[in-house]
Amino acid sequence: MSELNQIANKIISNGKGILAADESNGTMTKRLTAVNVESTPENRLKFREILFSSESMKEHIGGVILYDETINQTTSFENSIPDLIASSGALPGIKVDTGAKNLANSKVEKITEGLDGLRERLKKYYELGARFTKWRAVYSINDKYPSNLAIHTNAHALARYAALAQENKMVPIVEPEVLMDGDHSADECLNKTSEVIQRCFEELILHKVDLSGIILKPNMILDGNKSKIKISNEEVAQKTLECLKKSVPSEVPGIAFLSGGQSEIEATENLDLINKHNNTKFIMTYSYGRALQQSALKEWSKNTKDKVLTQNTFNHRAKMCSLATKGKWSKELENK
Ligand code: 13P
Numbered sequence: 001m002s003e004l005n006q007i008a009n010k011i012i013s014n015g016k017g018i019l020a021a022d023e024s025n026g027t028m029t030k031r032l033t034a035v036n037v038e039s040t041p042e043n044r045l046k047f048r049e050i051l052f053s054s055e056s057m058k059e060h061i062g063g064v065i066l067y068d069e070t071i072n073q074t075t076s077f078e079n080s081i082p083d084l085i086a087s088s089g090a091l092p093g094i095k096v097d098t099g100a101k102n103l104a105n106s107k108v109e110k111i112t113e114g115l116d117g118l119r120e121r122l123k124k125y126y127e128l129g130a131r132f133t134k135w136r137a138v139y140s141i142n143d144k145y146p147s148n149l150a151i152h153t154n155a156h157a158l159a160r161y162a163a164l165a166q167e168n169k170m171v172p173i174v175e176p177e178v179l180m181d182g183d184h185s186a187d188e189c190l191n192k193t194s195e196v197i198q199r200c201f202e203e204l205i206l207h208k209v210d211l212s213g214i215i216l217k218p219n220m221i222l223d224g225n226k227s228k229i230k231i232s233n234e235e236v237a238q239k240t241l242e243c244l245k246k247s248v249p250s251e252v253p254g255i256a257f258l259s260g261g262q263s264e265i266e267a268t269e270n271l272d273l274i275n276k277h278n279n280t281k282f283i284m285t286y287s288y289g290r291a292l293q294q295s296a297l298k299e300w301s302k303n304t305k306d307k308v309l310t311q312n313t314f315n316h317r318a319k320m321c322s323l324a325t326k327g328k329w330s331k332e333l334e335n336k
Contacts, residue, residue: 004213016062017286035301057088082129159203237273254283259291267291
């Protein structure tokens with residue numbers, strides 16, 4: 001087993017998943033403003049420190065993805081944030097893309113940037129304690145999109161990023177996210193997501209990326225959020241498995257889904273059903289942002305000085321997600 005493969009497995013094995021706490025300052029400001037908390041570096045740190053020192057970090061969180069601001073911050077106990085995360089046994093990770101920008105010659109599509117100077121930034125992040133990285137590509141979906149251009153350029157950038165991350169001894173999370181916005185059907189999502197993922201792997205292979213040392217972070221197969229038809233959670237699980245079975249090479253150790261705007265319960269239930277039916281050798285786990293943090297953030301905003309209720313809320317969500325990685329979640333457990 002390569003060192004990268006060992007790191008990947010450490011992050012996602014034994015019922016553990018990833019806490020995606022790498023919201024950029026812009027995104028975090030939106031989240032904090034929505035619950036009437038001022039978005040300052042201190043407040044962003046306070047909330048994140050509460051999560052990172054929660055009990056569930058030990059059992060249910062194998063890795064935390066950080067944003068550049070956070071990885072450089074110091075906790076109220078004068079620890080570095082990577083040290084705080086590592087003290088629970090989880091690995092610190094870092095988002096290294098610099099965001100999705102308008103793709104030239106395409107009206108609505110995006111290309112993720114951040115390759116310039118990436119090698120040097122990766123070295124700095126490794127020294128700060130990061131052992132894995134993330135790069136997110138986003139794809140619009142309708143009858144015209146994603147275009148061949150968006151699929152090709154984003155796959156190319158993801159592969160160049162992944163090769164550089166591995167060169168610097170860090171596991172790349174490869175995140176091609178087909179958005180849920182729109183009135184498309186789940187079958188369209190299945191076809192387009194399969195094509196996007198397959199093209200990503202073609203580029204990863206071309207760039208000689210060690211596939212046993214990456215984690216794939218895809219969307220689940222869902223109807224568009226404006227679609228009148230809604231398939232069942234069972235169908236979401238079946239279609240998601242169908243997509244991954246035909247698109248992901250067997251060397252890849254695991255798949256950690258994004259929540260992408262699903263509610264906390266929906267994201268948990270779908271992951272649970274995926275694992276109840278998982279007849280692949282891939283580990284299927286979570287790398288959730290909103291679906292792990294939403295209720296905890298709401299709780300915290302009621303009284304930012306009280307960390308107990310916030311941690312209890314986060315611990316519960318992390319435990320439910322962890323049960324879902326084993327196909328052992330049920331609705332009744334949500335109310336216990
Ligand atoms: P969500 O789970 O909120 O979609 O966030 C995951 C993520 O890391 C998006 O890049």
